[in-house]
Amino acid sequence: MTSVAVFSLAGAPGVTTLAMALATAWPMAEPVCVVEADLSGGDIAAWWRLPVWPGLVDLAAASRSGQDQEDGAVGTHTQVLPGGLRVCVAPSTADRTAGAVDLLAHNPKALTAASGTTVVDLGRVAPHSAAAGLLESCDNAVLVTTGDIAQLKRVKDSAAGLFVSSPRVGLVVVGGRGSTREISAAVGMPVWGHIPTDPKAAAFLAGQAEAVRVDRRPLIKAARDLARALLRHEEPSAGVQAALVAETP
Ligand SMILES: Nc1ncnc2c1ncn2[C@@H]1O[C@H](COP(=O)(O)OP(=O)(O)O)[C@@H](O)[C@H]1O
Numbered sequence: 001m002t003s004v005a006v007f008s009l010a011g012a013p014g015v016t017t018l019a020m021a022l023a024t025a026w027p028m029a030e031p032v033c034v035v036e037a038d039l040s041g042g043d044i045a046a047w048w049r050l051p052v053w054p055g056l057v058d059l060a061a062a063s064r065s066g067q068d069q070e071d072g073a074v075g076t077h078t079q080v081l082p083g084g085l086r087v088c089v090a091p092s093t094a095d096r097t098a099g100a101v102d103l104l105a106h107n108p109k110a111l112t113a114a115s116g117t118t119v120v121d122l123g124r125v126a127p128h129s130a131a132a133g134l135l136e137s138c139d140n141a142v143l144v145t146t147g148d149i150a151q152l153k154r155v156k157d158s159a160a161g162l163f164v165s166s167p168r169v170g171l172v173v174v175g176g177r178g179s180t181r182e183i184s185a186a187v188g189m190p191v192w193g194h195i196p197t198d199p200k201a202a203a204f205l206a207g208q209a210e211a212v213r214v215d216r217r218p219l220i221k222a223a224r225d226l227a228r229a230l231l232r233h234e235e236p237s238a239g240v241q242a243a244l245v246a247e248t249p
Pocket residue numbers: 008011012013014015016017018043123174195196197198199200202203206219
């Protein structure tokens with residue numbers, strides 16, 4: 001019953017791709033699903049040529065009525081991808097998705113599966129938005145950024161305001177260079193990982209290409225390391241962020 005939010009502050013650094021990679025690489029036998037709750041609209045249904053039902057809109061409607069909240073609602077509103085991953089997809093447009101995200105922000109318990117892990121793709125999160133409300137309700141949150149200086153400055157300047165009451169938040173840097181320790185020190189938050197540029201794995205996760213031995217792809221390996229780190233620190237504690245900074249090379 002763990003939820004992991006994946007989000008960005010600007011641009012398209014690869015939030016949906018990382019959410020899919022994390023769920024694909026999740027190391028436990030327990031069920032895992034991806035919930036697409038990006039205010040600007042979803043991509044997964046188009047990527048995988050799925051209908052948008054069952055999906056986020058139904059999940060949100062059920063959350064309003066309080067229906068199946070006791071046993072975790074997500075499971076009944078998911079579809080299964082060819083590889084076995086469960087996804088709760090959003091409509092492609094902002095207008096149809098925003099209402100659903102807003103409803104869920106008021107009933108965030110619906111996001112949690114009865115057992116296992118929910119990876120929530122929040123897309124780009126602005127302060128005080130419905131997505132920011134959902135972010136606060138998740139157990140862990142992974143902020144995805146590219147490593148360029150403007151994006152890192154944005155992370156640094158936003159960190160204090162955005163994360164006042166939010167869950168454990170760590171940064172993941174897609175592509176780029178720079179040591180984990182240097183970036184941590186520069187932005188003032190822990191860096192939980194680097195995600196390599198891996199077009200083959202990204203295309204596979206988007207349903208656009210077959211991939212041989214996908215579990216050996218750099219992107220999937222990095223996602224597995226990140227999942228393990230999240231699981232190791234499942235119980236949030238005051239010292240966790242500092243410990244995570246300290247333990248990274
Ligand atoms: N680690 C990566 N390596 C290579 N390509 C990537 C990676 N992450 C994302 N991409 C590609 O970048 C584009 C945007 O990714 P996406 O996950 O949709 O971003 P976001 O959800 O932040 O908008 C997609 O074409 C995706 O395949």
